[in-house]
Amino acid sequence: MHMADALLSPAVGTTLWATTAVAGGYAAKxxxxxxxxxxxPLMGVLGAFIFAAQMINFTxxxxxxxxxxxxxxxxxxxxxxxxxxxxxxxxLTVQALFFADGGLLALGCNIWNLGFYACFLIYPFIYxxxxxxxxxRGRILAASMISVILxxxxxxxxxxxxxxxxxxxxxxxxxxxxxxxxxxxxxxxVEGIVTAGVISYVQNARPELLESMxxxxxxxxxxxxxxxxxxxxxLAVFAGGVLSLLASTNPDGxxxxxxxxTGNGELRDTEKGIARALKTIQQKTAFLPDYxxxxxxxxxxxxxxxxxxxxxxxxxxxxxxxxAAAVLGIIVLIGVSIRSCRGKDAQP
Amino acid sequence: xxxxxxxxxxxxLDRLSYGGSFVHRLDPRAKVIATILFLFTVVSFPxxxxxxxxxxxxxxxxxxxxxxxxxxxxLRKILIVSPFAxxxxxxxxxxxxxxxVVLFGFAVSAGWLSFLAILLKFALxxxxxxxxxxxxxxxxxxxxxxxxxxPALFVSQLLFLYRYLFVLMEEAMRIIxxxxxxxxxxxxxxxxxxxxxxxxxxxxxxxxxxRIYYAMLSRGFQGDIPTLKQSHIALSDLLFLxxxxxxxxxxxxxxxxxxxxxxxQELF
Numbered sequence: 159m160h161m162a163d164a165l166l167s168p169a170v171g172t173t174l175w176a177t178t179a180v181a182g183g184y185a186a187k188x189x190x191x192x193x194x195x196x197x198x199p200l201m202g203v204l205g206a207f208i209f210a211a212q213m214i215n216f217t218x219x220x221x222x223x224x225x226x227x228x229x230x231x232x233x234x235x236x237x238x239x240x241x242x243x244x245x246x247x248x249x250l251t252v253q254a255l256f257f258a259d260g261g262l263l264a265l266g267c268n269i270w271n272l273g274f275y276a277c278f279l280i281y282p283f284i285y286x287x288x289x290x291x292x293x294x295r296g297r298i299l300a301a302s303m304i305s306v307i308l309x310x311x312x313x314x315x316x317x318x319x320x321x322x323x324x325x326x327x328x329x330x331x332x333x334x335x336x337x338x339x340x341x342x343x344x345x346x347x348v349e350g351i352v353t354a355g356v357i358s359y360v361q362n363a364r365p366e367l368l369e370s371m372x373x374x375x376x377x378x379x380x381x382x383x384x385x386x387x388x389x390x391x392x393l394a395v396f397a398g399g400v401l402s403l404l405a406s407t408n409p410d411g412x413x414x415x416x417x418x419x420t421g422n423g424e425l426r427d428t429e430k431g432i433a434r435a436l437k438t439i440q441q442k443t444a445f446l447p448d449y450x451x452x453x454x455x456x457x458x459x460x461x462x463x464x465x466x467x468x469x470x471x472x473x474x475x476x477x478x479x480x481x482a483a484a485v486l487g488i489i490v491l492i493g494v495s496i497r498s499c500r501g502k503d504a505q506p
Numbered sequence: 507x508x509x510x511x512x513x514x515x516x517x518x519l520d521r522l523s524y525g526g527s528f529v530h531r532l533d534p535r536a537k538v539i540a541t542i543l544f545l546f547t548v549v550s551f552p553x554x555x556x557x558x559x560x561x562x563x564x565x566x567x568x569x570x571x572x573x574x575x576x577x578x579x580x581l582r583k584i585l586i587v588s589p590f591a592x593x594x595x596x597x598x599x600x601x602x603x604x605x606x607v608v609l610f611g612f613a614v615s616a617g618w619l620s621f622l623a624i625l626l627k628f629a630l631x632x633x634x635x636x637x638x639x640x641x642x643x644x645x646x647x648x649x650x651x652x653x654x655x656x657p658a659l660f661v662s663q664l665l666f667l668y669r670y671l672f673v674l675m676e677e678a679m680r681i682i683x684x685x686x687x688x689x690x691x692x693x694x695x696x697x698x699x700x701x702x703x704x705x706x707x708x709x710x711x712x713x714x715x716x717r718i719y720y721a722m723l724s725r726g727f728q729g730d731i732p733t734l735k736q737s738h739i740a741l742s743d744l745l746f747l748x749x750x751x752x753x754x755x756x757x758x759x760x761x762x763x764x765x766x767x768x769x770x771q772e773l774f
Contacts, residue, residue, distance in 0.1 A: 359702065
C-alpha cells in the first residue's frame, strides 16, 4: 500500500509530511532522553534486517501466491514505539529512493500510514497492555494478529482518504474502501501470523531483546491520560485539517476551487509552505486569457458547455497534443545528441 | 521480483551513483532541493492537464544522458513499481465518461485524460527519485539531509541502514540458498519455515549489531557519525539550481506545449 506521488495533490502531500515530521520529531525527542548509544546501531541494523526480510518471499497457504513482511509491528514490539517509528521511517526512505516504492512526496503519507498507527496507536494501546511480559504463545498470537490487522486497516483507510482528498482518482469513497480494506485484511492475517511467530521465537531464544523485557529501557506503556488525550487531539486536528481540504480539492478541479477560494479567503489559510505559494501563483495565472479557450482555424465550431468540468476545449487540446509531441521529440533529440557527443566510452 | 533481482538492482543503483559526470559532481543539497521542487511542480498540475506535463520530461532526459544512466534499467524499474498507480488510475476512464474533447472524430472522455495525467505524473516523479539516487551517492544524500536540518538521529539511522543493508542481504541470501539446497521444489517455502528463517536472520542481525557497537566504541563512537568530507556550494550548483527553478516556473505557468503546437500548426 505504498502511496505514489502521482496520486497526490501538493496540499495532501504537504499536510502529511508536516504531521509525519511532527511525529518523527516527537519520537526523536523522546529517544534522546531514554536512549543509550547502543540503541543507535541496533536500530540501524534492524532497519536493514526488515529490508532484507522483506525480500524473502514465502508461499501463502492455499493460494500459491507469495507475500512478504512489512514489519512495523515487529519493530514496535522489539524496539518500543519511538525507536520503531524512526526505523520504519528510515526503511521507507531507503525504499522510496532505491526501489521507488512510494515517491518522495508520498513519503510523508507512507511513513504515516505504515508507521504511525502501528507504533503510536496500536502498540501502546492494544498490544502492550494485552501481552505485557507474558510469554504465552496463544496470547502473543492473538494480540499480534489483532494489532497487525488493525494497524493495516487504519493504514489502508488512510491511503483511501489521501487518494480521495488529492482528487486525482475518480473512485467513489465506498467502492475504494471496499477495494482496499478486504485485501489488507488478508495481508494482515498473514503478517499477523508471521509477527507472532517471530516474536515467540525471539521470546524463547533471546527474551531480553524484547522491549517489554528490558528493564533498562523506559516502558512505553505507562500511559498517562494526558498522553492519550494528546494523541487523540492530534488525530482530531489531522482529521479536521484533512477534511477541510476536502472542500477545496474535490471534485471540480483546482481552478474552480481557487475561484471559490478567492471569493471567501479564509478557507485556505490553514495551508502553508510551498503548496500555498504555488497555489497563490497559480491563482494569478490560471485566469490569464492565454490559458483559456482559443480555437484553431481548422476545427469545427463547437459550442463549449460552460458550466461543466472539464472544459478542455478542442482548440487548446489539439495544439496541446501537437505541442506535446513536438516537445517530446525535441527532448529525445537533445538526449540522443548529448549521448552521441559523449561517445561510446561513456556507456557503463 | 526475486531476491537476486532486487539485490542486483540496489547494488547497481549504488554503483551508478559513483560516476563522475557533471550531474554526479553537483552538490547533493542542490540536487535534493531541485528534486523536491520538481516533484511539487509536477504534482501541482490540475487533474486533467496532460499536454503541459510533456516539457517536464526534459529534466529526467537531461539527467539521464548527462549522468550516463542506462535508459532501459530506469524504465524497467519504473514499470515494476507502476501497478499501484495504474490500478487506481484505471478506474477513472470507467467512472468519468463525460466527453472532454473530440479529437479527429474520436470522443475522448475526461477519465482517459486524468488517467493519462496520472501515468505521466507517475513516470516523472518516479524517475526523478531514481535519478536522484543514481547520480548522488547515498551517504552524500544523508549528509545533505543533515545539513538541511533533518535530525541527526534519523540521519545516522539512514547511514547505518544503508551500510548494513548489503551485509544483511548477503546474510539473507545465504539463508535462502541453504534452504533451497536442502529442499526440493517448493518444500520449505511455507509459513512455518519462513517464520524460522526470519527468526534466525533476526538473531544473527542482533549479534552483528552487538559486534558493530563494540567495534564502534573502540573507535571512539559518541552517538553521532561525523563526516570528514566537506561539501561546498559552488557556482555551478547555484547555476544549476537557478536554471532549474527558472525552467520549472516557465513550464508550470506558461503553456509551452500548447504554444509550440500552435506554431507547428501554423507551419503546416
